[in-house]
Amino acid sequence: SYELTQPPSVSVSPGQTARITCSGDALPKQYAYWYQQKPGQAPVLVIYKDSERPSGIPERFSGSSSGTTVTLTISGVQAEDEADYYCQSADSSGTSVVFGGGTKLTVL
Amino acid sequence: EVQLVQSGAEVKKPGESLKISCKGSGYSFTSYWIGWVRQMPGKGLEWMGIIYPGDSDTRYSPSFQGQVTISADKSISTAYLQWSSLKASDTAMYYCARHVDSNYCDYWGQGTLVTVSS
Numbered sequence: 125s126y127e128l129t130q131p132p133s134v135s136v137s138p139g140q141t142a143r144i145t146c147s148g149d150a151l152p153k154q155y156a157y158w159y160q161q162k163p164g165q166a167p168v169l170v171i172y173k174d175s176e177r178p179s180g181i182p183e184r185f186s187g188s189s190s191g192t193t194v195t196l197t198i199s200g201v202q203a204e205d206e207a208d209y210y211c212q213s214a215d216s217s218g219t220s221v222v223f224g225g226g227t228k229l230t231v232l
Numbered sequence: 233e234v235q236l237v238q239s240g241a242e243v244k245k246p247g248e249s250l251k252i253s254c255k256g257s258g259y260s261f262t263s264y265w266i267g268w269v270r271q272m273p274g275k276g277l278e279w280m281g282i283i284y285p286g287d288s289d290t291r292y293s294p295s296f297q298g299q300v301t302i303s304a305d306k307s308i309s310t311a312y313l314q315w316s317s318l319k320a321s322d323t324a325m326y327y328c329a330r331h332v333d334s335n336y337c338d339y340w341g342q343g344t345l346v347t348v349s350s
Contacts, residue, residue, distance in 0.1 A: 125294055157336040159277070166327055166340040167269075167277065178338070210277050214335060220293055221335065223269075226276040 126150060126215040128224035135230040142198040144227045146211030149192055156194040157212045158187060160205075161226075167210065171196060198229070206231045234258040236266075236328050236341035243347045244318050251314040252344045254328030261309035262286040265331035268302060268313045271343075272324040282331050283311060291334070318348045 128148040136142040146156060156174050159167035169178055171187035174194060184199045194213075198205055211224040239253045256266065267282030281292035285304040292302070301314040311328055326344050329337035 155335065159337070161277075166343055167337070168340075169336065169338055172332075172336055172338075208276075212277075212279075212336060218335075219291060221267075221279040221282075221331075223277040223279055 126220065126222050128211055128213060128222055130209075130211060130224040130227045132225070133228045133230065135232055136201050137232045138201060138203060140201055142201050142205070142229055144196045144198075144209050144211075144229065145193055146195070146213075146224050147193045148213060148222075148224075150216040151189065151192050151194055151213060153216060154214045154218065156187070156189065158185075158196045159210045159212065160207045161210065162207045170209075201229075201231055203231050205229060234330065234339045236330060236339055238326075238328055238341040238344045241345040241347070243349070245350055246318060246320055246348055248318050248348075249314070249316050250318055250346065251312050252326060252346065254311045254313075254341050256309045256311070256330065259330070262306050265334045266304065266311045267329055267331050267337070268300075268311075269327045269329055269337070270296075270324045271327065277327075280313070280326075282334060284334075285309075285311070318346075320348050320350075322346060323348045 158171040161167040174189040175187040186197045210226045262285045265282045268280040270278040280296045283290045285306040304311045328341040330339040
């Protein structure tokens, strides 16, 4: 079955830039999406279609794509950004949705 | 305002059946796919499957095909996730989520905690 691979954890200091990667063979053909999940809460969409930002999401969140890897970038990280982040995409046929394993962002 | 309101927490025994619900409001329920995502304790998100209430077209993740049933009643704007025989390994938080173009989730329910224990 199709898999998306994320690093288990990323740590940054406040004000620095955090980059979270997600790799998958079908990513050149399928859009990627990113979700933020804080403890005890439902996930929230922060990036859609590789790099689009939903209304209400701060401009410090951005997304990019290059080949089989997509990246979520958080510029000027704030303490409130500490959360788990999940990438999501579809397999090459587009019929099955898959989540990455998740990355825990720690703000030092 | 789009809202997805899920049914309350459940405690069940192994072998019992269960049906949890997700009621949508604030949008055309029959015009968007709606699906379910599992999160086991301390673990990541797992996509289970989706249904298009307009015509009941349903798609399952290979990992969940045959293990659960997803359905919807468009007359009351409600989607369901059903088990015929629960296992302890079904213990998890289950989220419903509205899907855009069957691809991504733009609105989520609050989650339903299912605990299966003898």
